[in-house]
Amino acid sequence: MSLLTVGSVAFDAIETPFGKTDKIIGGAGTYIALASSFFKKNQNIVSVVGDDFPQEMLDLLSERGVDLTGLQIKQGEKTFFWSGKYHNDMNTRDTLITELNVLENFDPIIPADYQGAEFLMLGNLSPQVQRSVIERLTERPKLIAMDTMNFWMDIALDELKKTMGLIDLLIINDEEARQLSGESSLVKASKVIRAMGPKYLIIKKGEHGALLFHGEKIFFAPALPLEEVFDPTGAGDTFAGGFMGYLASTGDISFENMKRAIIAGSALASFCVEKFGTQKLVEITQDNLDARIQEFVSLSNYDMTYQVN
Numbered sequence: 406m407s408l409l410t411v412g413s414v415a416f417d418a419i420e421t422p423f424g425k426t427d428k429i430i431g432g433a434g435t436y437i438a439l440a441s442s443f444f445k446k447n448q449n450i451v452s453v454v455g456d457d458f459p460q461e462m463l464d465l466l467s468e469r470g471v472d473l474t475g476l477q478i479k480q481g482e483k484t485f486f487w488s489g490k491y492h493n494d495m496n497t498r499d500t501l502i503t504e505l506n507v508l509e510n511f512d513p514i515i516p517a518d519y520q521g522a523e524f525l526m527l528g529n530l531s532p533q534v535q536r537s538v539i540e541r542l543t544e545r546p547k548l549i550a551m552d553t554m555n556f557w558m559d560i561a562l563d564e565l566k567k568t569m570g571l572i573d574l575l576i577i578n579d580e581e582a583r584q585l586s587g588e589s590s591l592v593k594a595s596k597v598i599r600a601m602g603p604k605y606l607i608i609k610k611g612e613h614g615a616l617l618f619h620g621e622k623i624f625f626a627p628a629l630p631l632e633e634v635f636d637p638t639g640a641g642d643t644f645a646g647g648f649m650g651y652l653a654s655t656g657d658i659s660f661e662n663m664k665r666a667i668i669a670g671s672a673l674a675s676f677c678v679e680k681f682g683t684q685k686l687v688e689i690t691q692d693n694l695d696a697r698i699q700e701f702v703s704l705s706n707y708d709m710t711y712q713v714n
């Protein structure tokens with residue numbers, strides 16, 4: 406089943422308590438595509454870079470089955486640049502620099518061959534751009550998933566709500582869920598947010614795992630307890646990419662299959678944080694991923710019987 410991702414392809418500079426990088430490859434679209442490529446061997450991306458973006462990274466994406474027809478390369482312009490610094494807890498970060506560059510006037514043009522996509526993953530971009538993608542698709546995908554961030558809640562809440570009315574699944578973190586709903590209980594927040602449109606909601610809780618809500622059903626998946634978290638950048642996008650790649654490879658959007666997709670996304674995200682940027686995602690093999698998925702299965706799998714005397 407075809408998968409279309411729309412998201413930033415970027416340069417990042419990251420500072421954590423463990424070290425600092427110069428400009429490295431980043432971007433929500435990059436993480437999503439790399440992660441989903443572990444499950445989906447051909448997929449499409451709509452994005453934009455400047456002529457300063459390295460050809461080697463584009464080649465690597467192509468080798469992983471990502472079609473780049475929809476990736477616009479703007480001659481004489483610069484790629485989106487984001488820089489962030491993590492606090493000692495590694496859960497919170499400050500954005501130091503956002504240079505929109507080519508993203509400022511990004512017009513997400515959908516190549517004709519991309520029409521008919523069954524799975525659409527809208528990475529974190531302005532809600533107007535995300536909505537224009539949905540409106541430009543001639544057939545509604547089987548599942549439209551979307552990420553967003555507190556920045557858009559602060560400056561474009563009405564636009565965000567309009568876009569949320571058109572999607573099936575929203576993937577956000579706990580802090581964003583609380584801001585968007587005005588509720589501190591995540592169960593209450595999930596009801597408020599789903600009333601805005603998406604029938605499905607995933608709330609990511611960083612090192613405390615992720616929750617999936619649909620109707621009256623709730624599923625919880627833990628995060629793998631890791632000795633060292635080196636750089637959390639892109640973990641959320643990697644999670645979303647693994648989740649959507651798994652769903653698109655199976656074609657099954659039942660709640661039961663979404664549980665498996667959450668484990669797939671969580672396993673990939675657990676690799677992502679082990680090195681700076683996309684480095685670890687590029688290094689690992691399918692065998693590494695299979696082994697880690699098994700670790701997740703045994704992490705919370707148990708037999709329980711008891712007697713009442």
Ligand code: AMP
Pocket residue numbers: 413415416417431432433486487503529530531637638639640641642643
């Ligand atoms: P995450 O850590 O999952 O929130 O994602 C971090 C990635 O999002 C980085 O690689 C950035 O390049 C990208 N990013 C940060 N801010 C924006 C933005 N305003 N629009 C699009 N992408 C962004």
